[in-house]
Amino acid sequence: MSATDRAARAAAADGICQEAYAAAGGPEAGVALVAVGGYGRAELAPHSDLDVVLVHEPGVDPGAMGEQLWYPLWNSGRRLDHAVRSLPEMVDAAQDLRVALGLLDVRHLAGDSGLAMQLRTTMLADWRRRARQSLPELRALVAKRHAVLGELAHESVPDLKEAEGGLRDAGVLRALEATWLVDASTPASESARMALLDVRDELHDLAGRPTDRVAPELWAPLAERLGLADAEAAQRHVRSLGRRITHVSRLSWRRVDAVLARPSGERGRRTPALQPVARGIALSRGEVVLDRQARPAADPTLLLRAAAEAASRDVVLAPVTAARLVREAPSLPVPWPAEARDALVRLLAGPGLLHVWETLEETGALETFLPEWDAIRLLPHASAIHRFTVDRHSVETCTEAAALIRSVARPDVLMVAALLHDIGKGELVEHSVAGEPIAREIATRMGFDAAAVDMVGALVRWHLLLGETATTRDPDDPVTVERVLARFPTAQGLALLHALTEADARATAPQAWSSWRATLIDRLVERARSVVAGDAPAEDEPTLEVPVAQSSTIQVDVATDEEGARVTVVAADRVGLLADIAGALALLRVSVRSARAWSQLTDGEEWACSLWEVADADLDPGVLRDRLRRVVAGEEVRLPSYGDRVLPPTVAVRGDSSRRCAVLEVRAADRPGTLYDVLGTLAGLDLAVRSAHVATLGPQAVDVFYVQEPGGVRPSDERAAEAARALRGVLAGAR
Template sequence: MGEPGRVGGAGPHRRPGRGSALSAPDRARRAAEADELCVEAYRASGGPESGAALVAVGGFGRSELAPYSDLDVVLVGEEGVDIRGIAEKIWYPIWDSGARLDHSVRTMPEMVGAAGADLKVALGLLDVRHLAGDANLTMRLRTTMLTNWRRTAKERLPALKELVRSRHESIGEVAHLSVPDIKEAEGGLRDATVLKALVATWMVDVPHVELERVRLQMLDVRDVLHDVAGRPTDRINPEQWSDLGHELGLSDARAAQVHVRELGRRITHLSHLTWRRVDAALARPAPNQRARRPELTPLAPGVALANGEVVLDRTAKPADDPVLLLRAATAAAEHDVVLAPATAARLAREGVPLPTPWPAEARQLLVRLLASGRGLLGVWETLEETGALSRALPEWDRIRLLPHASAIHRFTVDRHVVETCIEASGLIRQVARPDVLMVAALLHDIGKGSLTEHSVAGEPLAREIATRMGFAPEAVDLVARLVRWHLVLSETATTRDPDDPATVDLIVKRVETAEALDLLLALTEADSKAASPKAWSSWRSGLIRDLARRARAALDSGVALPSIVTDDVPIPQEVRRGSAAITVEHDDDGTRVTVIAPDRVGLLADLAAMFALQRIPVRAARAWSQDQFGVSVWEVGVPELDAAVLRERYDAVVGGRVEAAKRLRRPPPADALEPTVAVRPEASDQATVLEVRTGDRPGVVYLACGALADLDIAVRSAHVDTLGPQAVDVFYLQEAHAGVLSDQRAAEAAHAVRRALTEGAAGS
């Protein structure tokens, strides 16, 4: 054997772009070499030819060894046959060869008992393969495992489904993880193995050719990953994509990502489909109560339900009915059942294209499909995987498997769009045009992947698609407007002062009508919830809803309402006497800290230091002046917080007992992006607005506010927002005793803040 831990001793001598044609023989060669090693170890140990056997299980049992795979073996003996004495004699030669060994010693009854008690053991023993010793014992073991698996399948499959669900929930999905685990994540090799086990029950079937194709390709990826990493691993780190692509014969790192995520997406789809079939099989009556031919339940013209799947009935004419695909998909989604892949593939292959513009039935069916709720996801997957979706919406390929640039997003762009539609389906009763809301949800990110800003690029695309779908001109205009400005409510609410008339005026100019505003608010909520829970926390949703409320009032009457977020708060007596009041509240989103103190230049910097010195992450903050007092509300990422501890730290900062400047003014990491600091003159006529975007780290707000305090510039209000690794902080500035900053002073402020964030030092 060669390198320690490397199966078969084969070094990483592979041609670039070797592909499946070479990977499968490599795996077979590694398995053959490992077999030979185990057979020789058993022979040298003096193991008996009857009553005992050395068997391979798991991946080794399937002869699918990656370069650094473990050898999973079991020494099995008949009851009464002493095999423990030879076990060590078998293991040591294998260890000495440098192979990684996972071994156990069990009697035949112990094997049966272990499989009955542990689902993971049962799954591993479905792939038992003989290595040495008594071949009849191995055959009996394999037959017993398969027979027991099939006999107990109905009782065990619900537990297996929960095991799979729990794994998916804790790890994530190959198609969407920034560091995908190609074995354990949803859509990985573990799921492919589970699918084979489901087929082994004889209760359900799965497209064998397709499953084997994607499974073998994912095994190829794992082989190359082991070579690239030089160790056993199933996780693809960002820096490995380029080498992975090169070894797989792909053009670049992006192509490698698409390839791997496409494989994961395909396995996920097959898994969803098979588990739905399992559920249907478990729910069916006993065989002697079933008719021989599946009963067809009509759902719509040309469409019926059979065995829990939507299929075409005998009256269907794909070549004459352009709406048949949408009719079948909508029926499946609304009944939350499987759209039979064979049906979707047939319609993609034989169906007549939709005319331009679409007929009214097609348009109405699309809206119903998009508004069907959670049933949409599985149906949309089938439409994608069978190529049927490209017939109705060819622009979808622009965003298919496209990763989001923002770390706050849980999914790739295409899946995020589907999740947005699902979220929007629960909001259709809040708007006058549910059809416009659902189509805008479908198209809001269609411009992603363009060189220009995606909402700008998406507007003409959305206009073109909505027109092709046959929407009236006013509806087309609404869809295009929503796509163009789908971020404006969330961005403005979290980065602008709601009390400044320019803030409400900006929203009013973008939406123009109350109808559009209601639609935009619903789309913003759906888009945010689909992105991540943090994007629609009670804090952010409160800011967004308040801004929409005030904009609605301005549209209805021309008069802006006061903010409910920054309404005057009662000033405690202790604050009126010159002290500070700190209160802490806990809710489902985290912890909210409210601080009221006599207003002064530098107050916000001291409060930011109070949090930074405690290493308390600030998710968001609002601060404003109320008469001669400063009020600030902070959303922080610490579940339990003591107001007394915060007060003690604040007093230490103000009293100079803690040198905040020395401890917090430090340079950012060497690989951090340069911060951007810009003056936004259009944002207010009453103050100078400074917008800061930088990587989030402890002390960012302190550094910015400290730099402004050193220049004797007052922060009239502040709006801090953190999503993922990015901090967006906006400060409304005034001279301590004069008002709006001059152009020169504004430039000085921007320079000082930029220098503080770049060098970790305040001052101009």
């Protein structure tokens, strides 16, 4: 579908409206039927509403004809949004910004054409007169809508109309242009708006109803209708349109801010003042431009230096400036000069990185110095936890890393690694493996020395190491520390990896860097640093002192925060105790993150202690204490059946993960009771669990268990294999 189809639908609707007006006895003077909003622009989608207003001059009463007018329109089967107002009432109604935006596109349908023209002229004049007072309110409304609906370029189920970068924002651009205060709507944004209207037309036709949300199953049929290769191509197409409108919108609002903040004496100045800020670069009305002495054809570093100035100052990199530099500036030599490399790092660490990066992308400037970026541009993440597409996530990681540069000795290496850590996404092999050689090649081209290139490559290859190790291995086991030090044996490397891990997680989603996860990673890094410094690693001992209540055979303590809870249980030891506690938690639908068990000698008596990190912040301590006491006292644990599993479980023995324990890695369907099944099976084999580490990857639970024989002896390989077989058997049968 195209603009021609929309115009044809509008023309057909016009005919119905004109016939209804004539049938209702509508006069030719003093009263007019007008279309507003999308119908006023003649941009009807297959299931759009007809937004119409019957407007009349003061003193003219349309009488009963108004009611007679609407019936034929309703009977036509079209959805109708209608009103009857006098011209002064229209002006009053336009005090509501939502109404005012729709009235900027008034179009005559029937009746007094002069009155329709007067209405359109009045609405535009009123909009321009009130613009300076209205625009801050309009911006607040836009920001509120964005906060609720997210970005069209990144939402998993994007809203073509209301999301940031959608059709509503494209309409706001036209409204900003109509104020005459800024140049807002551009040929690029208008082209994107028209293409997005084409997508919405196809979406309406596919769904058979008025909808603006693209559900995942609609991408493939949309691709076919739009003449694109597949669902991914359709996503990239739509998201690129949203990104273009978003970019122009952000740029336009910054320009609005600059206009509103400009002293009154400058408002009439035709030639803006230039404030030199660097060689060849100036600041003009809040935008980085070239000064009069700039010689783009003789300066290959000028583009990066201009971008760095804009990002460092958090101001606009003028798109016309970036486009000119793409046309006129020569390519950077290989390797890059130090000035270009330094400018890139300043760009990546600047508070205005996101806006400047968008300008570099939209003007084609980015591909002049980082052509590899195109492979991840608008690429969706496989994991639903990610808020953004791969490219935007990488930029957000740089923003997070910029806050951590004082914690590392090589901020330049950190920033480049943050930019490139996901550069291998979209390849057929693991993205960190695929990304390492790409990152090395880029870092070499940028002119980094061999040691820095090696570090960038290692950070890209192992950027998941700390997160995976801290959450699935016992951080107090020396072998866990050795696993990290085998890849990053120096304090400098550890600091860089630590900062990149935090930045990557924070850029992913709030829940990806919880206090629990941060504590595990910090603890692992601190132990690794101690080893590097020559200190002996601490023994595998409990980190929490748990006082034992002598008057009771069980003590339960629960400490909650906004992210979860820490549950400690002290009781007389017996076989199966840990499994029963896991069963009690499962009955309460409590999600366990990790568990740790040890024996504690108090006043000559040995007590079984366990520490459980759980994800439920609203855990009721009283209910939990009661349930645990009953289970520890011997109450049978009965969990419901969960049916057959789609994927068979796997259980592997990780023989090199600990010298003191056998380590079993269990992957199975994520459901309540998995931990109870595993712990109960191990108890039946007379194996003690020293620690358990629970993680969830999509629908799959990935649990790691450190087990010992009674007395703290490491199980033999045969015993570990026996335990693995037993676990496979238990987990393969649905309860």
